[in-house]
Amino acid sequence: MMNQITGKIVRAHGSGGKLTHELIQSLFVKHFSNRSLDELLDSAILKNPGGKIVFTTDSHVVKPLFFPGGDIGKLSVTGTVNDLAVCGATPLYLSCGMIIEEGFEIDRLEKIVISMKNAAESAGVQIVTGDTKVVEHGAADGIFINTSGIGVRNSKVQLSLKSIRIGDAVLVSGWMGDHEAAIIKAREEFNISADIVSDCAPISRLTQKLVNEIPDLRIMRDPTRGGLATTLNEFVWRQKFGIRIDEKSVPVRESVRGLCEPLGFDPLYLANEGKIVAIVGKESAGKTLSIMRLSPECDSAAIIGEVIDEPKGKVLLRTGIGSNRILDMLTTEQLPRIC
Numbered sequence: 001m002m003n004q005i006t007g008k009i010v011r012a013h014g015s016g017g018k019l020t021h022e023l024i025q026s027l028f029v030k031h032f033s034n035r036s037l038d039e040l041l042d043s044a045i046l047k048n049p050g051g052k053i054v055f056t057t058d059s060h061v062v063k064p065l066f067f068p069g070g071d072i073g074k075l076s077v078t079g080t081v082n083d084l085a086v087c088g089a090t091p092l093y094l095s096c097g098m099i100i101e102e103g104f105e106i107d108r109l110e111k112i113v114i115s116m117k118n119a120a121e122s123a124g125v126q127i128v129t130g131d132t133k134v135v136e137h138g139a140a141d142g143i144f145i146n147t148s149g150i151g152v153r154n155s156k157v158q159l160s161l162k163s164i165r166i167g168d169a170v171l172v173s174g175w176m177g178d179h180e181a182a183i184i185k186a187r188e189e190f191n192i193s194a195d196i197v198s199d200c201a202p203i204s205r206l207t208q209k210l211v212n213e214i215p216d217l218r219i220m221r222d223p224t225r226g227g228l229a230t231t232l233n234e235f236v237w238r239q240k241f242g243i244r245i246d247e248k249s250v251p252v253r254e255s256v257r258g259l260c261e262p263l264g265f266d267p268l269y270l271a272n273e274g275k276i277v278a279i280v281g282k283e284s285a286g287k288t289l290s291i292m293r294l295s296p297e298c299d300s301a302a303i304i305g306e307v308i309d310e311p312k313g314k315v316l317l318r319t320g321i322g323s324n325r326i327l328d329m330l331t332t333e334q335l336p337r338i339c
Helices: 018-032 072-085 106-123 178-186 204-213 227-236 254-263 282-293
Strands: 052-060 090-101 126-135 143-153 169-172 217-221 242-246 277-280 302-308 315-318 324-326
Touching (some): 072 204, 169 282, 204 217, 204 282, 217 227, 227 242, 277 282, 282 302
Antiparallel strands (some): 169 277, 242 302
16 A cells, blocks of 8 residues: 655656555545555446446546535545436446646645545445646646536436427425525625525435436436526426426526526526426326436426427426516526636
C-alpha cells in the first residue's frame, strides 16, 4: 500500500509515472476498491447479467465545486446513473475520468473522491475504471470530471416517444428547480438569504419500481439543463402530439420562486439533478403518483398535465391567471456551469 499523499496536485501526477501510481493507489483505489478496478488493467472486464446494454457518458464542470446538497463528485455519479435509470436500465458500472488543475489541493480531491464513493454505494453501482490528467494552473477551473456508465435493461422494456398516446398523463416526481437555484445561491453573486439545497440524488430505485409496476409507462427523462420546460419540448419536437401543463400543478418551492423573481429567472427552466418527468397511460396516473410519493424526497410528486392532439409539436402552459401560452424550449443559458 502506498503512503498517503498530501499537499497539492503537480504536473507529475498526470505523467503516468511514480506520482501517478501513488495518486491512483492512495486515493482512487483506496476509496473505489472493487474486484474489477483492483485489477488495474487498461480496461475493466465486466459481467453482463443479461438483457440489453445501455451506455451513456457525461462531463461535469459545475461551479462552485461544493454546493448545498452536493459537490462535483456526487453530481458526476448521480448524473450518469440517472441518465441510465430514465432509460429503464439498472445502472451497474461507471468509469471516472478526471482532469485536474496543477495546484489543486489533494485534501479537496479526496473529499470529492469520497463523495463519489458514497454516491456510487447509494446508487448500487461500481466505479470500475478511470483516467487522470493534470493540466496547467488556470486551464480547468480546479477539476473537471467525466463519467461514463453501463447498465442493463430487460428486453421487454420499451420506453419510446412512439408509444405516447393522446390523453396520457404527465407527471413530475417532486420540486422543480432546486439544483440550479442552489447553485445560484452558492455563487454568492447576489444578496439572497433563501435556504435552498440541491436535489442531487440517484433516482434509479424509483425508476425500477416504475418499470416493474407500470405496464403503460411510456417514457422518462431527468430534467437537467433547461429544466422541465426544455424536457417537455424534447418530448413533443417533430411529434404528432403536444403537451399541456397547468402552471399551478407544477411543484416549486416558495424559496425557489423567491430567488427567481428578482433575478428574472423562470423556475420551469431551472435544472434538476434528482427528479423524473414521466409520461404514463391515463389509467396508471394515480398508481404512478402513489409510487413516486412513497420514495424519499418525492412527497411533492404531482400530475402536471396531459398529452394533447393540438397544437402538435408544442407545449402549452395554462398560467396561474387562467390564460394559455406556448412554453418554448430554453434558447439562452440562464446560468452557465451548473452541472
